[in-house]
Amino acid sequence: MKKLLGTSFLLLSMAVFGQAKEDSIQFSQISLEILNNGKGYTELKDLTKNIGHRLSGSAAYEKSVQWAAQKLRDAGADKVWLQEVMIPVWERGKESLHIQTSNGKWKSLKMLSLGNSEGTGGKDVSGEIIMVKSLEEYDQLPAEKVKGKIVFFNHPFNQGYVQTFLGYRDAGVYRRTAASLTAKKGGKFAIIRSLSSAFDDVPHTGAMKYDDDVPKVPAVAIGNTTADELEKLLNNQKVTAKLNSNCGMKGEKLSHSVIGEITGKKDKSVIVVGGHLDSWDVGEGAHDDGAGIVQSIEVLRTFKKLGIKNNHTIRVVCFANEENGLKGGLQYGKTVKESNEKHLFAIESDAGGFSPRGISLEMNEPQRNQIISWGNLFLPYGVYNFEGRYSGADIYPLRDMGVPTAELVPDPQRYFDIHHTEEDTFEKVNRRELLLGAAVMTQLIYMIDKNW
Amino acid sequence: MKKLLGTSFLLLSMAVFGQAKEDSIQFSQISLEILNNGKGYTELKDLTKNIGHRLSGSAAYEKSVQWAAQKLRDAGADKVWLQEVMIPVWERGKESLHIQTSNGKWKSLKMLSLGNSEGTGGKDVSGEIIMVKSLEEYDQLPAEKVKGKIVFFNHPFNQGYVQTFLGYRDAGVYRRTAASLTAKKGGKFAIIRSLSSAFDDVPHTGAMKYDDDVPKVPAVAIGNTTADELEKLLNNQKVTAKLNSNCGMKGEKLSHSVIGEITGKKDKSVIVVGGHLDSWDVGEGAHDDGAGIVQSIEVLRTFKKLGIKNNHTIRVVCFANEENGLKGGLQYGKTVKESNEKHLFAIESDAGGFSPRGISLEMNEPQRNQIISWGNLFLPYGVYNFEGRYSGADIYPLRDMGVPTAELVPDPQRYFDIHHTEEDTFEKVNRRELLLGAAVMTQLIYMIDKNW
Numbered sequence: 001m002k003k004l005l006g007t008s009f010l011l012l013s014m015a016v017f018g019q020a021k022e023d024s025i026q027f028s029q030i031s032l033e034i035l036n037n038g039k040g041y042t043e044l045k046d047l048t049k050n051i052g053h054r055l056s057g058s059a060a061y062e063k064s065v066q067w068a069a070q071k072l073r074d075a076g077a078d079k080v081w082l083q084e085v086m087i088p089v090w091e092r093g094k095e096s097l098h099i100q101t102s103n104g105k106w107k108s109l110k111m112l113s114l115g116n117s118e119g120t121g122g123k124d125v126s127g128e129i130i131m132v133k134s135l136e137e138y139d140q141l142p143a144e145k146v147k148g149k150i151v152f153f154n155h156p157f158n159q160g161y162v163q164t165f166l167g168y169r170d171a172g173v174y175r176r177t178a179a180s181l182t183a184k185k186g187g188k189f190a191i192i193r194s195l196s197s198a199f200d201d202v203p204h205t206g207a208m209k210y211d212d213d214v215p216k217v218p219a220v221a222i223g224n225t226t227a228d229e230l231e232k233l234l235n236n237q238k239v240t241a242k243l244n245s246n247c248g249m250k251g252e253k254l255s256h257s258v259i260g261e262i263t264g265k266k267d268k269s270v271i272v273v274g275g276h277l278d279s280w281d282v283g284e285g286a287h288d289d290g291a292g293i294v295q296s297i298e299v300l301r302t303f304k305k306l307g308i309k310n311n312h313t314i315r316v317v318c319f320a321n322e323e324n325g326l327k328g329g330l331q332y333g334k335t336v337k338e339s340n341e342k343h344l345f346a347i348e349s350d351a352g353g354f355s356p357r358g359i360s361l362e363m364n365e366p367q368r369n370q371i372i373s374w375g376n377l378f379l380p381y382g383v384y385n386f387e388g389r390y391s392g393a394d395i396y397p398l399r400d401m402g403v404p405t406a407e408l409v410p411d412p413q414r415y416f417d418i419h420h421t422e423e424d425t426f427e428k429v430n431r432r433e434l435l436l437g438a439a440v441m442t443q444l445i446y447m448i449d450k451n452w
Numbered sequence: 453m454k455k456l457l458g459t460s461f462l463l464l465s466m467a468v469f470g471q472a473k474e475d476s477i478q479f480s481q482i483s484l485e486i487l488n489n490g491k492g493y494t495e496l497k498d499l500t501k502n503i504g505h506r507l508s509g510s511a512a513y514e515k516s517v518q519w520a521a522q523k524l525r526d527a528g529a530d531k532v533w534l535q536e537v538m539i540p541v542w543e544r545g546k547e548s549l550h551i552q553t554s555n556g557k558w559k560s561l562k563m564l565s566l567g568n569s570e571g572t573g574g575k576d577v578s579g580e581i582i583m584v585k586s587l588e589e590y591d592q593l594p595a596e597k598v599k600g601k602i603v604f605f606n607h608p609f610n611q612g613y614v615q616t617f618l619g620y621r622d623a624g625v626y627r628r629t630a631a632s633l634t635a636k637k638g639g640k641f642a643i644i645r646s647l648s649s650a651f652d653d654v655p656h657t658g659a660m661k662y663d664d665d666v667p668k669v670p671a672v673a674i675g676n677t678t679a680d681e682l683e684k685l686l687n688n689q690k691v692t693a694k695l696n697s698n699c700g701m702k703g704e705k706l707s708h709s710v711i712g713e714i715t716g717k718k719d720k721s722v723i724v725v726g727g728h729l730d731s732w733d734v735g736e737g738a739h740d741d742g743a744g745i746v747q748s749i750e751v752l753r754t755f756k757k758l759g760i761k762n763n764h765t766i767r768v769v770c771f772a773n774e775e776n777g778l779k780g781g782l783q784y785g786k787t788v789k790e791s792n793e794k795h796l797f798a799i800e801s802d803a804g805g806f807s808p809r810g811i812s813l814e815m816n817e818p819q820r821n822q823i824i825s826w827g828n829l830f831l832p833y834g835v836y837n838f839e840g841r842y843s844g845a846d847i848y849p850l851r852d853m854g855v856p857t858a859e860l861v862p863d864p865q866r867y868f869d870i871h872h873t874e875e876d877t878f879e880k881v882n883r884r885e886l887l888l889g890a891a892v893m894t895q896l897i898y899m900i901d902k903n904w
Contacts, residue, residue: 032612035611035612035613035614036612159487159488160483160484160487160488161487162487162832162834162888197884199883355807355863355865357834380614381614382614382863384836384837385836411834411863413807413882413884413885414882414885417884430866430869431650432611432616432649432865432866433865436614436865
């Protein structure tokens with residue numbers, strides 16, 4: 001019995017060892033293929049330089065829909081289609097912010113209206129600026145002190161976090177709520193210090209949201225050094241601000257997410273890999289989220305190129321409208337619910353095209369533990385961190401239906417220097433970092449496809 | 453007895469736990485101080501923009517010596533001094549490389565002479581180019597096929613490695629040996645494809661070496677896309693190259709490494725942290741190795757700022773002449789040997805100012821294992837990789853004397869895009885990535901100082 005047990009154990013060990021070795025070889029082939037021959041970087045150049053930024057509802061977004069469909073066909077998808085999505089249309093138009101100090105002169109400040117914000121309808125709106133550093137400080141201000149004023153929410157991005165997403169989370173509440181908080185006490189509009197880790201004057205846009213019961217006053221962002229200068233002025237004198245902007249919601253429009261897949265050889269259960277195709281209307285949407293799009297297409301191309309037989313259907317979804325409505329993700333989830341199409345797993349890449357460090361897992365413990373047990377396979381590719389328990393916003397609807405979801409976790413140090421700005425350009429993306437992220441997603445999907 | 457053992461174990465656990473907690477708090481304070489208040493990034497801007505590149509023997513290098521001494525005093529060093537070093541002087545001068553194809557026209561190629569290479573003495577040297585892809589291929593060429601020719605060593609940087617330093621290692625032999633290999637078979641000069649991971653026309657310089665027994669023919673580097681174009685031409689036609697250059701060794705000169713320290717409270721055993729102050733004569737020497745210099749100074753500043761009582765002397769060494777002679781490191785080691793000054797540990801940062809991922813350890817197993825046992829403390833700072841068994845080149849002499857040595861291991865994906873080029877500028881360095889590297893070195897030195 002003892003000997004038999006020993007033999008069984010040996011055979012089992014050999015099988016497991018053989019398995020791990022086979023997987024390790026496949027991981028290496030995937031990485032070699034992508035680092036040597038990956039097309040993601042040149043595709044990202046094409047997307048960012050020939051189409052550029054592509055806010056939902058814009059002509060550029062519609063161009064990117066055709067572009068993504070073509071790239072999926074080029075990558076070898078068996079089937080490519082557009083999924084109809086009704087999206088909100090927000091337009092920026094012209095905008096300017098000026099301040100006047102005690103010397104009477106007006107000075108222009110570099111700024112961006114926040115996404116989804118209403119503007120001033122092309123008229124000047126002005127008033128005295130009052131500054132607060134925190135929500136707590138604002139809560140204590142009596143309404144009469146805010147009435148007719150401009151509120152400057154001067155909350156700094158916390159540089160002390162190693163995980164910059166925590167700084168973004170903390171400061172995010174200011175971007176989302178500043179306008180309605182201002183309106184509730186009768187203020188005319190809100191200025192926020194950007195959610196930015198950079199020491200520069202670049203303003204960061206991003207989605208805000210109005211409460212139902214208050215007037216829709218404008219909200220704008222200024223960069224960190226601009227905010228520093230304004231803070232200094234306000235510590236010494238009265239400052240008047242004047243905003244003139246044309247932005248606002250312009251109804252809804254029919255648009256599309258783009259989907260391509262390679263059909264499963266064993267069954268039609270679906271593994272989703274995706275990013276969002278839309279971007280904000282500044283810069284080039286290179287890291288956010290052109291990177292996620294080209295990485296996802298690279299996954300599909302690599303399966304085809306290496307001739308890996310996928311048991312299940314591997315589907316790339318290029319989601320519409322993540323930035324200011326999440327309508328692409330919602331529509332995709334709704335369609336899955338209605339069709340009752342079985343989804344095994346979904347992963348999104350939407351945290352920038354930087355060197356991968358981990359995979360965040362939002363699923364039950366046995367599933368988590370199984371993926372974590374593959375950790376040694378990922379280590380040579382720089383992936384060691386499986387601590388996160390969140391996933392990409394576009395796949396929340398899948399998560400809420402019980403699908404195990406995940407997100408690629410790249411190095412976070414540089415993201416909030418350029419996130420939602422004119423600085424999010426192709427030049428900020430490194431070829432090897434981008435491709436290594438695609439390799440890691442391909443490796444994970446290879447394991448999921450094989451073992452689930 | 454059992455109970456007693458239980459109690460002892462409990463007390464021991466509490467002590468160990470208390471210890472780990474205390475260390476964890478100290479790690480956090482170090483990281484917060486550096487990410488919030490670190491001066492390394494602005495100091496790097498000052499060094500790169502106001503002094504710029506600083507090859508050993510140049511006036512700029514001498515300026516950087518004064519600069520580093522002042523920064524060490526500003527950081528709170530108890531003692532700052534210059535260590536005399538005799539350094540080789542190499543100067544580039546004017547240089548140009550042209551090729552002539554079958555249409556008879558001459559075309560200029562973007563190039564850099566390799567460091568330490570002799571030039572053509574300002575005269576045109578020309579000949580037909582022959583191309584080889586590998587040393588093996590070159591070895592098989594009879595001398596008569598090389599005689600009077602220009603040899604183009606067209607060995608590509610291997611993009612397939614995740615660890616780019618392996619690609620650098622493999623291709624490095626071409627940079628070091630191309631000139632003497634060419635001379636041995638009677639060739640006039642050598643052209644190498646740069647040791648570069650970038651798909652651009654930027655040439656990478658770097659040290660080469662002459663064998664004693666052969667003529668010192670010139671060696672130059674061209675960028676990857678230039679090499680691609682040249683390869684394409686050579687596949688179809690005869691191509692002549694013409695080099696004109698003034699570079700060469702200009703004897704020796706007295707120069708200095710810069711040293712600053714905070715004296716140990718318990719004893720005078722020394723912990724070294726350093727980088728090299730010199731750079732190549734193109735770009736700004738920002739990642740290589742301005743980053744290592746400002747990170748090392750940040751370590752000292754942080755000990756002083758946080759009032760951490762160092763048991764042993766913590767010494768920052770800004771080594772002279774790493775790039776083309778290693779004389780600073782050699783002189784430092786010689787001085788230590790002569791004085792018999794006890795050295796506990798030495799770490800160098802010389803792999804770029806990118807996000808830290810690990811610490812490479814070159815020491816005996818018990819020492820290694822002790823540092824690895826601290827791994828959980830480092831994990832929140834993105835440091836998980838203790839696999840490496842090498843250390844910085846400037847501290848090899850210390851290693852050879854039995855001192856435990858180490859090197860900071862940053863993310864390697866971007867380094868060889870810009871290494872030894874005009875592109876190694878301040879703009880390529882990210883503030884948070886640079887400072888996080890300084891934090892990790894400070895944390896490690898805190899642990900070594902406390903436990904060794």
